[in-house]
Structure formats: C-alpha cells, structure tokens
Amino acid sequence: QVSLAESGGGLVQAGGSLRLSCVASTGEFRINTMGWYRQYLGNERELVANINSVGLRKYADSVKGRFTISRDNTKNTAYLQMNSLRPEDTAVYYCNAEGLHTAAGDVITWGVPYWGQGTQVTVSS
Numbered sequence: 001q002v003s004l005a006e007s008g009g010g011l012v013q014a015g016g017s018l019r020l021s022c023v024a025s026t027g028e029f030r031i032n033t034m035g036w037y038r039q040y041l042g043n044e045r046e047l048v049a050n051i052n053s054v055g056l057r058k059y060a061d062s063v064k065g066r067f068t069i070s071r072d073n074t075k076n077t078a079y080l081q082m083n084s085l086r087p088e089d090t091a092v093y094y095c096n097a098e099g100l101h102t103a104a105g106d107v108i109t110w111g112v113p114y115w116g117q118g119t120q121v122t123v124s125s
Helices: none
Strands: 003-007 010-013 018-025 030-039 046-052 057-059 067-072 077-082 091-101 107-109 119-124
Touching: 003 091, 018 030, 018 091, 018 119, 030 067, 030 077, 046 067, 046 077, 046 091, 057 067
Parallel strands: 010 119
Antiparallel strands: 003 018, 018 077, 030 046, 030 091, 046 057, 067 077, 091 107, 091 119
16 A cells, blocks of 8 residues: 655765655555654664654654754655764664555554665765
8 A cells, every 4th residue: 555665875974964765655545654764783673753744743862953854745755854974873764654544534544654665874984
C-alpha cells in the first residue's frame, strides 16, 4: 500500500550540510506522519525528526537547532535539511511513514510503520 523512496545521502565533511528527500507512494490514500530515523551499526534505530500533516514537528535533542524537517503534502514528500553535521550523525537514515488514511479521514492503518530502504550519511572529521 505504501512505498517510500529516499534520496540525498552521501559523504560530507564535519560542518557541512545535506538534504534528504522521501517520496511516499500511497495510491489514493494519505499519510498522517512522515519522519526520519537513523541507525548506526548495531545500535537501535532512533527517531531523528517527524512531522504530521498539519505541520507539528518533533526532533531528537541531539539534532535540535541543526536539522529541519519539512513536508510538501501536495507531493507526498518529506525533507530533512541537515546543517552543521557532526561525525556522530553518521548513520543509515530511514524514512518512516505512519497513519494511512483516506482523504475523508477514515483510518486505513494506524500504528503500522512503513519504512524506506535507507540512505547512508557519512560525516568525516
């Protein structure tokens, strides 16, 4: 029902910037919340930032003031602008979507996470 396509990862020096994009293909349905998680080697996947359909945002403390999440509902696309990158930001970044519903607001799935394939972000010191 939902597929997510990420782009924008890469290698950057500390202090640099990257912009990640995630396009959600949802057919006739809509997504309530889109966001980004990251996972470094064997660590747990952690929330970086998310944004819901009315623009409410949540950020991990470690990225506040450096990362900005935005969304274009007309394009079903979420963006993560990452500035002042640090080596500890190195990870695989996964796009996440939750809350599939109709245009009228009828819930199709809730609490079911959809994931992209991940994009590598490497920050060199």
